[in-house]
Amino acid sequence: MVKVQSFGITPIWMKSAALPSRTELSDFLASVERRAFKQAMFAVQNRETALDIVQDAMMKLAEKYATRPPGEWPMLFQRILQNTIRDGFRRAKVRALWTTLLSSFAKDDVETDPLETLAASSESMEFASPQLQLEQSQLLGAIEGEIEKLPLRQRQAFLMRYWEEMDIADTALAMGCSEGSVKTHCSRATHALANALKRKGISL
């Protein structure tokens, strides 16, 4: 288990003064949960593990940092999420090792049909025309695929800076590195992504 470091010490008398309300925390979690799930999916590429990771991260935030000012939540949540992803990644690796070891003894009869999972994923785009729908889902798939291929640190920095719209200082705090290396990771990720998409013939 990775220990989540606390940043500074809030005196006890200040903790009891103005607690952020339950709705504030609920709204915050609702605003980040989908992106958090996607981030976890980029890293572990397993839906169940990704959902577990998001739930763990939410619980840790609610347990330890619910009393902190809501302005600190995005950075704290990202830090917890990245640590939980790293843990989940390790756990998934260990599990994968055991399943590959044990699967040589057992026959796997379950064959998954790729069409089953493919059909369900584009339900909510029903208002767009089929042509546009297809183009958009292909574009999304291509971009998500390229983001998955980025090195871990570059992906973290890129998503936190440009998707979560955190500033450089917060991203550096959440990643536990200097602001300079956040900038480096971000620019490398942007260029790698742009080049990869250009090679696929996609221009944005």
Add this chain to the structure above:
Amino acid sequence: MNEDIGFIYKIRQILNQGTVSLDTDVQARLHQARQIALAHREATTTNTGFVLAGFSSWIAHQLYGHARSLAIVIAISVGTAGIYYWNSIEQAQERDEIDSALLTDELPPSAYLDPGFQAWLDPTSSSSSQ
């Protein structure tokens, strides 16, 4: 640089579309996870007693941490004292055995000629008390 900003903006838009089109069961699971997290928040922040409990438990933890090393020191000193006491009892027993063996043993004739032996036997002389 401006190209980068436009590129990043478009990527963000497309990624956001991806979050809109999540499966319904994933959305349900995320909602459920949020409710569980909020329930945890209720458990930890309902009153400030938990803060005090946390603080006092921290103190207790510190004390227990020191109590362990203190217990080790006490155990070692009790052990040393015990060994010292036990040794002195054993030494006294050994001396007793030697003394009783000397006293019960048959005396060689030459012993009666030894003035030192006479002095040791004599309870009033100073050498017998040593």
